[in-house]
Amino acid sequence: MSADTHPGAPATFDCRVAFAEELAAMAREDPRVVVVCNDSIGSSNLVAFSREFPERTINVGIAEQDMVGVAAGLSNGGLVPFVCGAAPFLSGRALEQIKADLAYSRYHAVLCGMSPGLAYGELGPTHHSVEDVAWLRAISDLVVVVPADPGETRAAMRWAMGAEGPVYMRVSRFRVPQVTPPGARFEVGRATELRRGKDLTIVASGTMVHRALEAAALLGQRGLEARVLNLATVKPIDAEALVRAAAETGRIVTVEESVVNGGMGGAVAEVLCQRRPVPMRILGVPHFAPTGDSGFLFEHFGLTAAGIVRAALELAA
Amino acid sequence: MSSMNRYANPEGGAPLHLQAAAGGPDLAAEVAGAEPGRRPEILARIATDVRATIIRTVGRARFGHLGGDLSVADILTTLFFGVLRVRPEEPSWPDRDRLILSKGHCAAALYSVLALARFFPPAELETFVQPLSPLNGHPNRRKVPGVEANTGALGHGLPFGVGCAVAGRLAGSERRVFVVLGDGELQEGSNWEAAMAAGHRGLGSLTAIVDRNGLQQGARTEATNRLEPLAERWRAFGWEAVDVDGHDHRALLEVFTRPHDGRPRCVVAHTIKGKGVSFVEDRVEWHHKVPSEAQVAQALAELGR
Numbered sequence: 001m002s003a004d005t006h007p008g009a010p011a012t013f014d015c016r017v018a019f020a021e022e023l024a025a026m027a028r029e030d031p032r033v034v035v036v037c038n039d040s041i042g043s044s045n046l047v048a049f050s051r052e053f054p055e056r057t058i059n060v061g062i063a064e065q066d067m068v069g070v071a072a073g074l075s076n077g078g079l080v081p082f083v084c085g086a087a088p089f090l091s092g093r094a095l096e097q098i099k100a101d102l103a104y105s106r107y108h109a110v111l112c113g114m115s116p117g118l119a120y121g122e123l124g125p126t127h128h129s130v131e132d133v134a135w136l137r138a139i140s141d142l143v144v145v146v147p148a149d150p151g152e153t154r155a156a157m158r159w160a161m162g163a164e165g166p167v168y169m170r171v172s173r174f175r176v177p178q179v180t181p182p183g184a185r186f187e188v189g190r191a192t193e194l195r196r197g198k199d200l201t202i203v204a205s206g207t208m209v210h211r212a213l214e215a216a217a218l219l220g221q222r223g224l225e226a227r228v229l230n231l232a233t234v235k236p237i238d239a240e241a242l243v244r245a246a247a248e249t250g251r252i253v254t255v256e257e258s259v260v261n262g263g264m265g266g267a268v269a270e271v272l273c274q275r276r277p278v279p280m281r282i283l284g285v286p287h288f289a290p291t292g293d294s295g296f297l298f299e300h301f302g303l304t305a306a307g308i309v310r311a312a313l314e315l316a317a
Numbered sequence: 318m319s320s321m322n323r324y325a326n327p328e329g330g331a332p333l334h335l336q337a338a339a340g341g342p343d344l345a346a347e348v349a350g351a352e353p354g355r356r357p358e359i360l361a362r363i364a365t366d367v368r369a370t371i372i373r374t375v376g377r378a379r380f381g382h383l384g385g386d387l388s389v390a391d392i393l394t395t396l397f398f399g400v401l402r403v404r405p406e407e408p409s410w411p412d413r414d415r416l417i418l419s420k421g422h423c424a425a426a427l428y429s430v431l432a433l434a435r436f437f438p439p440a441e442l443e444t445f446v447q448p449l450s451p452l453n454g455h456p457n458r459r460k461v462p463g464v465e466a467n468t469g470a471l472g473h474g475l476p477f478g479v480g481c482a483v484a485g486r487l488a489g490s491e492r493r494v495f496v497v498l499g500d501g502e503l504q505e506g507s508n509w510e511a512a513m514a515a516g517h518r519g520l521g522s523l524t525a526i527v528d529r530n531g532l533q534q535g536a537r538t539e540a541t542n543r544l545e546p547l548a549e550r551w552r553a554f555g556w557e558a559v560d561v562d563g564h565d566h567r568a569l570l571e572v573f574t575r576p577h578d579g580r581p582r583c584v585v586a587h588t589i590k591g592k593g594v595s596f597v598e599d600r601v602e603w604h605h606k607v608p609s610e611a612q613v614a615q616a617l618a619e620l621g622r
Contacts, residue, residue, distance in 0.1 A: 060514050063513070065506075066507060069476020075480075076480065079484055097473065097507075104467045
């Protein structure tokens with residue numbers, strides 16, 4: 001249970017637990033599954049995996065460029081590498097390897113950005129990964145997935161195992177409740193509607209999805225019916241669902257644990273400004289974070305149900 | 318330009334994959350079938366054909382990196398015609414040896430060798446860097462059979478090769494991995510991350526070959542960011558390191574086929590940038606200078622082709 005839940009609140013989960021269980025299950029089923037990591041066996045929750053599959057755990061040490069290049073070479077040999085490292089270093093340090101060795105060379109690997117967004121609160125902006133979605137969605141032929149909860153994390157991993165090219169997925173550390181239907185298959189490129197509404201649409205990804213649902217409930221008390229879309233695949237984006245939402249609800253609020261310039265909100269704006277322009281608010285992280293734990297930083301940046309409600313009311317005014 | 322249009326894919330303009338060539342002399346078989354003592358002289362003859370092919374290709378395209386193409390020509394020729402277990406008719410054969418040209422800007426050298434090794438018809442070289450050609454200025458594995466990785470950004474080949482070697486080990490395969498590096502490229506730190514990992518893991522199936530021509534784009538390596546003592550540096554990372562004459566086919570053949578002792582091997586191949594063409598040899602401006610028609614003719618005359 002997270003510290004900030006109130007009595008009666010739903011149970012919350014660290015998605016890394018589901019991730020580790022699913023990865024071990026997939027490795028038992030399929031000998032092609034290997035892990036490549038950067039001294040991140042503990043932080044990626046891979047201790048049990050590395051004990052069960054020592055030969056298939058390739059820890060290259062603190063060397064992210066090598067980590068991604070090695071993954072491409074493993075993929076060349078017919079293996080399916082799950083590349084596990086803290087999201088800021090995996091995405092930032094190895095950006096060119098992700099572009100050239102995986103995406104442009106079209107090698108199948110699953111890049112698992114662990115503890116993304118503001119999860120590393122007090123460790124500060126060096127360890128925050130709020131740029132990853134913006135950086136990586138600029139790369140052709142790379143799928144970018146931000147699962148909302150443990151169930152969606154598992155489902156996205158299953159889908160990514162069978163993908164043809166490289167996939168980047170965030171694996172959340174910040175605790176979240178299960179909000180997507182348990183057992184649902186992951187459909188890449190499809191936004192899922194978690195709540196119906198006609199007055200505005202909240203498009204959320206990752207840890208912000210449950211907050212969007214809370215915000216929609218609060219807006220409902222004020223007579224505003226907010227649609228909630230879970231945009232788990234940032235790239236390729238579900239343009240049709242977004243255009244439909246814009247046409248039917250007339251206003252869009254996006255909310256994510258990413259930078260406000262070039263992240264998921266930017267991707268939504270790229271679609272809508274060309275196909276169905278409507279008033280929008282993009283909620284996210286506007287600048288390097290000050291000192292504070294994740295909970296404080298979410299409050300600070302308005303990445304809370306109350307913050308989403310404020311933005312929605314401004315837009316509706 | 319109309320000859321290029323056959324590459325236009327109606328599904329979206331993507332070039333089509335080149336098909337493995339039928340026909341043409343099987344030069345690798347000629348080398349393999351010869352008495353071992355005669356193989357170096359056959360390789361020398363093929364290398365001269367490779368150089369002539371590079372010069373024609375670069376001269377026709379008005380684009381290329383002639384200096385480095387010519388310095389690496391003997392290394393690539395020895396590998397493809399004397400060492401590598403590959404199947405041009407089945408380029409994705411899972412148990413093939415891997416060759417990664419990390420210095421991807423020398424694509425014209427790689428393409429010339431691949432064409433003569435029957436991975437694709439030599440006539441395709443006429444399309445080098447033309448619009449929509451599969452033969453880009455840097456190699457693309459999705460377009461060109463025989464290419465393993467889309468290199469070009471420097472410092473990418475060795476980590477990739479480490480992954481290939483680990484995959485081979487996991488598969489219980491004897492297949493070998495050769496990564497051809499530029500010397501200037503070694504200034505990229507990612508090489509040393511990979512060197513450390515390969516040494517730590519004892520990847521004996523991995524060979525790195527440094528095309529040690531001493532020049533990088535702007536100046537001599539030693540005047541830019543010193544690499545020496547190069548072989549010692551590799552040894553310090555847990556590698557066997559061997560200095561050889563990178564234009565001596567006998568020496569190259571011997572070192573590439575020598576059994577390993579459990580360590581990865583670095584072959585520091587001492588070469589001359591522009592080797593074989595007098596006015597190009599060891600001149601920094603020929604990194605990517607394009608020869609005139611008269612210079613192409615002179616170069617071919619010097620090679621006797």
